Amino acid sequence: MENVIEIKGVTKSYKGFKLGEIDVEIPMGFSTALIGANGAGKTTLLDIICGITVKKSGEIKYFGEKTDIDDEELKNKIGYCSSVDFFPDNWNLKNVMTAMELGFDNFDRKRFKELCKEFKLEDPDAKKQKKIAKLSDGNKMRTYLAAVLARDTDVLILDEPGSSLDPLARDLLCDMFREYLAEKDGERSVLFSTHNISDMENATDYVILMAAGKIIETGFVEDLKQKYILVHGDAENFERAKPFMISYTKSRSSFEGIALSDNVDMLGAVDTVLEMPTLQQLCVGILRKAENDEEK
Amino acid sequence: MMKKNNKNSSFFRAYKIYTGDGFFRDVLVLVSWVLGMAFGFFMVPLIAIIRNVIEEGAFDERSAVEFSGASMGILLVVVGFLNLGLCVNYEKKMPGGKFFRTVIGGFTTYKTARYAFVLQTIIAEIFAELIWCLIYGYLNIMEDPKKVFLAVFLYSLFAVGISSFAMMIERMDIKFIVISMLTMVIAIICFIHVEFLGFRVSPLCIAFFLLDLAVIYAGNSIGLSFYRKHRWND
Numbered sequence: 403m404e405n406v407i408e409i410k411g412v413t414k415s416y417k418g419f420k421l422g423e424i425d426v427e428i429p430m431g432f433s434t435a436l437i438g439a440n441g442a443g444k445t446t447l448l449d450i451i452c453g454i455t456v457k458k459s460g461e462i463k464y465f466g467e468k469t470d471i472d473d474e475e476l477k478n479k480i481g482y483c484s485s486v487d488f489f490p491d492n493w494n495l496k497n498v499m500t501a502m503e504l505g506f507d508n509f510d511r512k513r514f515k516e517l518c519k520e521f522k523l524e525d526p527d528a529k530k531q532k533k534i535a536k537l538s539d540g541n542k543m544r545t546y547l548a549a550v551l552a553r554d555t556d557v558l559i560l561d562e563p564g565s566s567l568d569p570l571a572r573d574l575l576c577d578m579f580r581e582y583l584a585e586k587d588g589e590r591s592v593l594f595s596t597h598n599i600s601d602m603e604n605a606t607d608y609v610i611l612m613a614a615g616k617i618i619e620t621g622f623v624e625d626l627k628q629k630y631i632l633v634h635g636d637a638e639n640f641e642r643a644k645p646f647m648i649s650y651t652k653s654r655s656s657f658e659g660i661a662l663s664d665n666v667d668m669l670g671a672v673d674t675v676l677e678m679p680t681l682q683q684l685c686v687g688i689l690r691k692a693e694n695d696e697e698k
Numbered sequence: 699m700m701k702k703n704n705k706n707s708s709f710f711r712a713y714k715i716y717t718g719d720g721f722f723r724d725v726l727v728l729v730s731w732v733l734g735m736a737f738g739f740f741m742v743p744l745i746a747i748i749r750n751v752i753e754e755g756a757f758d759e760r761s762a763v764e765f766s767g768a769s770m771g772i773l774l775v776v777v778g779f780l781n782l783g784l785c786v787n788y789e790k791k792m793p794g795g796k797f798f799r800t801v802i803g804g805f806t807t808y809k810t811a812r813y814a815f816v817l818q819t820i821i822a823e824i825f826a827e828l829i830w831c832l833i834y835g836y837l838n839i840m841e842d843p844k845k846v847f848l849a850v851f852l853y854s855l856f857a858v859g860i861s862s863f864a865m866m867i868e869r870m871d872i873k874f875i876v877i878s879m880l881t882m883v884i885a886i887i888c889f890i891h892v893e894f895l896g897f898r899v900s901p902l903c904i905a906f907f908l909l910d911l912a913v914i915y916a917g918n919s920i921g922l923s924f925y926r927k928h929r930w931n932d
Contacts, residue, residue: 454790454799456931477802490718490794497718505715505801534793 404466406430406557406591407451412460414446421446421615423460430465431588432622433579433605436595437685438612439693444595445484447612448561451593452482465556478507481555483546485562491535495526495545498534502549514552521548521571539566551578558582560594564601576605600682611685613692627678630687631666634658635674642672649690660687708803712810713818715801716788721818728780728822733829736776770846771889773830777823777854778881781861784815785873787925790932805930809922816858816918823854849897853888855910857881862917866924 405427413422421443428434436444449455451462453471463469468476489498495518502509515526521544524531534542543566550558558579564572579592596602599609609626611619621629633647640657644650646668650659660679661669669676679687713721788798788808801807827850835843860880867873891897 449796452800453804454796454931472804474802477800477804480800482796482800484796487791487793487795488797493718493794501715501718501797501801504711505797505807507802 404430406465407593408463408466409447409451410461410463412447412450412462413458414450414455415458416446419443419446419615421450422458424617426610426617426620428591428593428610429608430591431583432607433583433592433594434608434610435599435602435606436593436610436612437597437599437689438595439597439689442597442612443615444597444612445561446615448482448559448593448595452480452559453477454482478553479556480559481550481553481557482559483550483561483563485543485546485560485565488542488546489534489549491533493534494531495524496531498545498549499526502552506553508554509549510552510554514548517548517551518545520574521545523548540568540571543567544571547575547578551582556586556589557591557593560592562596563594564596564598569601572601573604576602579605599685600680603681606681609681609685611688611692613689614696618692619688623681626684627681629663630679630684631661631663631669632658632677632679632683632687633661633669633674634677635672639673643669643674646672649687649694651690660684660691708807708810709814712803712807713814715807716794716798716811716815721814725818725822725825728783728818729825729829732776732780732822732826735779736773736826736830770850770892771885773827774850774854774857774885774888775881777826777850778857778885779878780819780823781857781877781881782874784819784858784861785864785870785877787865787929789868789929799930805926808930812918812922816862816914819858820855823858824851827851827854845897845899846892848899848903849888849892852903852906852910853884853891855907856913857884859910859913859915859917860884862914862921865918865921868929 407428409424409426409428411422412424413420415421419441424447436447438444446455450457451471461469462471464471464476465479470476489501493501499511499514502514503511518524518526521541523541523544534545537545543563547560547563550560563575567575579594583590583592592605594602594605599606606623608622609620610617619626630648633643633650635643635657637652637655637657640650640652643657643659646665647659647661650657660683666676710721717724788795790796790799798808803810827847831843831847831850834846857880861877864873864877867876
């Protein structure tokens, strides 16, 4: 399997936070979700990948060959947008269009106007336009997405693209990811970060879980759903099931947790219900384990 | 429809990437702003002069001299406010900061845009000063408009250069205060030099001009180098 991005030994330190060492590969042709709680290091990692922040150590290889993020061809291939303050606040859609067209070689004006229409934004050619500062958070995000999707890129790197969008818009975005990936004979890839995977589950093929600046789990969604199992049962059976679960929540009457599928037989002996977890349940379970380990 | 960017037009291209607008259009906007502000500041003394003319029946020469001196100081201060535009560094956390770090050319594009901003500021200042001195000269209420224009031109260039060093300051509020205070000090020095120390049009002005260019170059080179090392990618 080819990788669009390979990260080896990457570290970065800020006051009170350390990222890394990060060793991870982003598979080509798939949509990868970078999932973690707030402060896990997702934005820092994405910024390092896109050359916005310089890494302290390590190497990143793009498309199997390039390592210099300032390379012009590479900058054209990568489509990045953040979820907040991506463009200057005093710009309108016309300014965005002008700057994008000059800033990259692969920006398509016509496609940008089509996307503005699809996202129910203003017409970029209209004489009177609202400045970005006056838009709602949702419309700001739609503007950023329209701009980046209007480029003919090979990889989209999006920092929390679903965070300000309503459910319909998130659904539209998931469809757009699928359309994007389907073009160029499966050589396009998407990498997006989120702390709320339930909204983006339809658009996710591969998962990278982060906690406290480290990668704690990776894998294709289907493989992870085979690797882990959702356990739930009555409170009275909790103590017998507990040793086999990697994390759990408990109430007075019941409990629910995540366990490795290897323990299916042991859990079967306890009076529990075993199910395939959703991606949301899986991520919450694994992140909870990481949090507990850090507290210890 | 996509078009490959012509790198030969990189100066205006870089400016447009950072503003989304045209270079010369923005120069006109700045000139209009400066003149509007300067005339606005000047309404009170202008009314006093006109009242004086009405009461005395003639234009008092002393008032004219005081008028032109005060107006020169105010003009320099207002023009100096243009330098506040050079405060904007597009820090990573500010709106647009991340976008600008991903465009083709990266820091090189930023550096080119920065020089475009400096040039734009200088052009706007020259036009505003020229128009101001022409109006005053035409109305015959300025003592030697050529001398005043040259003095204001040289000192405002110096202010542009000094303001460029402020790129090294990260906090906008501190940058704002520093540039404002430097501009006021330079305006006062210019006023004193013209009104009391006998500023004259002479070959020394060429040396002053060359000094201005050196300060502008140094301010931007050092400022940009510092900014790149400590804040562009940090």
